[in-house]
Amino acid sequence: MNFSKVTKKSAQVILNNIKKSKHILLCFHPGPDGDSIGSCLGLYHFLKQINKQVTLIKGDSDLPSNFSCLTGFNKIMAKNYGQLNLKKFDLFIALDASSVEQISKLNPVTFPPHLKTIAIDHHATNTKYADINLVDTTSVATAQIIAQLLFNWTKNIGEDIGLPLMVGIYTDSGGFKYWPTNQQTFKIVAKLSKYAPNFHRAIFEIENNKQPDQLRFKALALNSIETFFSNQIAISSISRRQLVKQKLPAKHAHDSGMSNILISVSNWKIGISIVEKETNSCYISLRTRDARQHNVSKIATALGGGGHPAAAGALVRKSLPATKRLVLQTIQDLYPELGKI
Incomplete structure (x- = not known):
């Protein structure tokens, strides 16, 4: 598939660095989603295919079991970035990570001088922290970028590569509901479907593989709903x-989908889920019905996080009441037209 001149040049530089490398490191971002998992697994299988030594680590978080249907899931090493001996690697490729904090939040992330770094991402908030940065904000998922790269790098794509990339695009686009899902997205997905014709089975398994405690969690969250700004924010x-x-x-x-559920109510313009995962440490998930009117990545960035205009998140190291107050004040500062809290 055709690249822009800038992307084509970056793609060739990335491939040249891959060919020169001896041992490559891949890592999921904290709270890995379908795009993080799908893009990493798709690239992992390509690298193995061209006989590269490659290590894929789970990163900070436990792996979501509903993605275990993807080939290579059992090859993921149960370590985070800070637990590795980086002397063993000469190339680190960070996927779907907009900043070093999206590589690991457990310890400060540094890159030793010998370690070449490449970042491939689609977040507008990407900080260009790597030696080589390929950031395409017109792609709805990092998996879409990886698919386009691999279509140009190899003709040998099978289900092991095609399926995780399909899953990455499908999940990060919200089932093709979120901007910037576009004509190019569907062209790429159509091509991937040739290599993974049974993709619907995997997607069904991923979306319908819940445990009883997930439903109990959702019930607890549903019972806690409050509205603010004259019933515009839930x-x-x-x-x-x-x-x-x-x-x-x-x-x-990370897997309850509560913020998505909240914006299913027509009058609630922004849906926010706050969970105090540890004492004085709250994970925030934000969704909006109209990203052009209310860009939640601006809210997340103000809170120390990031994401997309329609879907974003942050980790705030405060108590739950203090976090809620901070979120509400941030929204009022950014969108005064919503009125009083």
């Missing part, structure tokens, strides 16, 4: 104490 919130009392794992902060 927030669900769960405290650390509630999680412990109900014996619910904090990881469901």
Whole structure:
């Protein structure tokens, strides 16, 4: 598929660095989603195909089990970036990570002088932290960028590559609901479907593989809903104490889909899920019905996070009440037209 001149040049530079490398490192971002997992696994299989030594690590977070249907899931090493001996690697490719904090939040991320770094991403908030940065904000998912690269690099694409890339695009586009899903997205997905004709089975498995405690978590979140700004903003919130009392794992902060559920109500313009995963440490997920009117990545960035205009997130190291107050004040500062809290 055709690249712009700038992207074509970057693609060739990236491929040249891959060919020169001996041991490549890949890493999921904290709270890995379908795009992080799909783009990493797709690239992982390509690298193995061209006989590269490659290590893929889970990063900070536990792996979501619903993606275990993807080939190579069992090859993921259970380590985070800070636990590695980086002397073993000569190339690190960061996918779907807009900043070094999206590589790891557990320890400061540094790159030793010998380690070449490449970042491939689609977030407008990308900080261009790598030696080589390929950032395409017109792609709805990093997996879309990886697919386009691989279409130009190889003709040997099978289901092991095609399926995770399809999953990455499907999940990050919200099932093709989110901007900037466009004609190019569907061209790429159509081509991937030739290599992964049973993609619908994997997507069904990924979307319908919940555990009972996930439903209990969602029930707790639904019971907590409050509205603000004259019923325009909806927030669900769960405290650390509630999680412990109900014996619910904090990881469901990332897979409950609560912020998406909140914007399914027609009058609620922004949906926000806040979960106190650890004492005085709250994960925030934000969604908007209209990203052109209310860009939630601006809210997330102000809170120390990032993301997309329609979907974003942040981690705030404050108590749940303090985090909620901060979120509401941030929204009022950014969007005074919403009125009073």
